[in-house]
Each structure stands twice: as structure tokens, then as C-alpha cells.
């Protein structure tokens with residue numbers, strides 16, 4: 001399958017690649033009653049080295065914000081949450097959709113991959129972003145493998161371009177890798193922002 005930068009149809013192609021395994025994971029909007037679960041999972045020693053730590057208030061603000069999405073990940077038909085995903089809708093500022101954070105409790109069993117595929121499918125359908133991207137710690141090889149399996153590719157940026165993405169999401173570490181769905185050349189979008 002050819003790489004088509006910023007072609008939102010490619011996100012559907014990615015999802016169709018994993019469609020047979022996506023059906024057992026669902027996303028539902030996070031509610032305030034879920035925040036104890038979310039904060040505990042985020043702070044769990046298995047996860048804290050890889051993701052930022054927010055207070056309940058910060059999570060509640062993300063739930064309320066029109067340009068943020070906060071999802072609980074569940075297995076279809078099972079009552080208990082197994083993870084969460086936060087995304088920023090940055091289309092109005094020219095930075096597509098950013099997957100801010102994803103955490104699942106049961107790792108390396110494809111749950112995170114299926115949840116992210118669900119999110120891509122939904123974001124593509126409802127937001128039609130020019131691109132979907134995320135940052136990941138260089139040492140987080142498990143997450144990178146998950147992202148690559150879905151079509152995210154690391155894209156080299158100049159320091160100025162990287163700074164634009166950094167500022168668009170309130171920062172990420174100097175060592176973080178930026179990965180864009182289906183690669184592409186985000187500089188095209190970044191450049192248009194700076195003019």
C-alpha cells in the first residue's frame with residue numbers, strides 16, 4: 001500500500017488492516033466516576049515512567065474541553081475499564097489530531113493497539129484531520145512497536161519545526177520521538193502555519 005501523506009483515507013486503510021481484531025475493544029466517553037481509575041492507572045509504577053501525571057482536576061478539564069477527547073477503553077461486553085486515551089483536536093491551529101496519552105492495564109496483548117485503531121477510525125470519520133500524530137519517549141520501545149504496527153512513522157523535523165509541535169501540545173521531552181500516522185511530511189503543514 002502506497003504512503004499518501006495527509007490523505008485521511010490512509011487512516012481508514014490502517015484501520016481496515018486490523019479490523020478483524022478491533023471489534024472486541026470499545027471506546028466510551030470518560031465520566032467523572034471513572035477518574036479514580038484513570039488517575040490510579042496513570043500513576044501505577046508500570047505506567048508512570050512512560051506518561052505524564054495529571055490531577056483529577058486536569059483530567060476533568062480535559063473531559064470538559066471542546067477541543068480535547070477523553071476516552072475509556074473497555075473490552076466489549078465487559079463492565080470494567082481496561083485503559084484510557086486522551087487526544088487533542090488541534091485542527092484549528094494547523095496541527096491535526098494529537099494522541100496525547102494512552103494507557104492500558106493489560107499490556108502486550110494487543111489491547112492498546114486495538115484501542116488506538118478504534119480511535120483512529122473514529123477521528124478519521126468525525127474529524128477528518130489532515131494528520132494524526134503523537135510523541136513517545138525514545139526508550140518506550142513497546143509503545144513504538146504498537147504505533148508502528150498501526151502505521152505511525154517517525155518523521156525527522158528541524159529544531160524550529162519540532163519547537164512548533166512542542167508548543168502546540170504544551171511540551172514533550174527533548175528525547176521524545178514524534179510519530180505521524182503513515183509518515184508523510186508534516187513540515188508542509190508546519191510551514192504553512194509559520195507564514
Ligand SMILES: CC(C)(COP(=O)(O)OP(=O)(O)OC[C@H]1O[C@@H](n2cnc3c(N)ncnc32)[C@H](O)[C@@H]1OP(=O)(O)O)[C@@H](O)C(=O)NCCC(=O)NCCS
Nearest residue numbers: 050103104107108109110111112113136141142143145146
Ligand atoms: C503503550 C501501550 C498503550 C500499548 O498497548 P499494548 O496493548 O501493550 O500494545 P500491543 O500489545 O498492541 O503492542 C505492544 C508490542 O510491543 C511488544 N513489546 C513488549 N515489550 C517490548 C519491549 N520491551 N521492547 C519492544 N517491544 C516490546 C509486544 O510484543 C507487542 O508487539 P507484537 O504484538 O508485535 O509482538 C501499553 O503498553 C501501555 O499502556 N504502556 C504503558 C503506558 C505507555 O507507555 N503509554 C504510551 C506513552 S507514549
